[in-house]
Amino acid sequence: MQSNTGETAVAEQPAAQPARKAPRAYEAQVIRTERITPHMVRLVLGGPGLDTFETGDYTDHYVKLLFAPEGVEYPAPFDMERIRAEFPREQWPTTRTYTVRAWDAAQRELTVDFVVHGDEGLAGPWAARAQAGDTIRFLGPGGGYAPDTAADWHLLAGDESALPAIATALERLPEGAVVHAFLEVADASEEQKFTTAAGVEVTWLHRGARPVGEALIDAVRGLDFPAGDVHVFVHGEAGFVKELRRHLRIDREVPRERLSISGYWRLGKTDEAWRAIKREWNEQVEREQES
Numbered sequence: 001m002q003s004n005t006g007e008t009a010v011a012e013q014p015a016a017q018p019a020r021k022a023p024r025a026y027e028a029q030v031i032r033t034e035r036i037t038p039h040m041v042r043l044v045l046g047g048p049g050l051d052t053f054e055t056g057d058y059t060d061h062y063v064k065l066l067f068a069p070e071g072v073e074y075p076a077p078f079d080m081e082r083i084r085a086e087f088p089r090e091q092w093p094t095t096r097t098y099t100v101r102a103w104d105a106a107q108r109e110l111t112v113d114f115v116v117h118g119d120e121g122l123a124g125p126w127a128a129r130a131q132a133g134d135t136i137r138f139l140g141p142g143g144g145y146a147p148d149t150a151a152d153w154h155l156l157a158g159d160e161s162a163l164p165a166i167a168t169a170l171e172r173l174p175e176g177a178v179v180h181a182f183l184e185v186a187d188a189s190e191e192q193k194f195t196t197a198a199g200v201e202v203t204w205l206h207r208g209a210r211p212v213g214e215a216l217i218d219a220v221r222g223l224d225f226p227a228g229d230v231h232v233f234v235h236g237e238a239g240f241v242k243e244l245r246r247h248l249r250i251d252r253e254v255p256r257e258r259l260s261i262s263g264y265w266r267l268g269k270t271d272e273a274w275r276a277i278k279r280e281w282n283e284q285v286e287r288e289q290e291s
Contacts, residue, residue: 023139025078026053030134037190039117041127045110058143059172060165061100065123066093066137078137096123099164100141113164145233145260152228153178157216159236160185161264167194175199178226182219213240220244231258238263246289
């Protein structure tokens with residue numbers, strides 16, 4: 001599921017963060033595919049190229065898929081630093097960031113979900129056509145959030161792009177956890193089933209003809225907040241993320257360090273166009289909402 005995702009646009013994390021390591025490049029083969037909803041395709045990747053792949057404790061791990069321009073081949077072994085040094089920029093791989101839905105360390109299998117809308121985009125159409133044996137390179141993994149089990153309760157909200165990370169977080173939460181989870185999808189056919197502990201429930205919101213994120217804004221604003229320390233995860237289209245950030249920080253007075261908030265994508269912007277402006281956009285949002 002595209003998350004543009006580990007590269008946060010409006011992201012709140014604790015101030016002290018360990019230095020980031022340069023992401024490694026991996027090569028994997030498609031093991032199997034599954035159409036899990038009309039517009040969601042699941043790919044399971046494997047092969048010897050994942051023998052050294054590992055994830056940590058985060059539930060929002062992401063990888064950057066690499067797509068070479070048509071007709072361009074890279075020398076072996078694949079090395080992004082060498083490519084950037086020796087190839088013109090227009091021949092560099094195009095990246096698309098997707099959240100890891102699952103990592104099976106025993107089987108060395110990586111599961112990634114993709115939203116597919118016909119021929120729109122790059123990674124979605126590739127995933128829709130993918131067959132067992134196809135090869136894909138990627139960088140990663142990254143990530144920065146996992147539900148804090150010490151929190152009194154949890155709030156999770158997102159659109160389709162955040163569904164893999166939210167599903168993974170909900171599967172991690174223990175029985176008895178107090179959770180309010182809101183997931184917005186196009187309609188009932190796009191709902192997914194996943195295993196959670198007893199008492200952990202999801203509210204599915206059907207967008208229909210409404211603008212993306214509008215139902216999420218209404219649901220979170222209308223929520224009767226439980227007492228106590230809340231840990232928040234809100235990810236998805238940048239417009240509604242901005243509005244919910246304002247509501248949570250200003251109206252609800254949730255501390256910044258208890259928020260994981262990210263604009264994974266921006267309505268009306270290509271992936272490249274959004275990445276080019278999102279740092280500046282993020283800084284502007286913080287200036288507006290923290291002043």
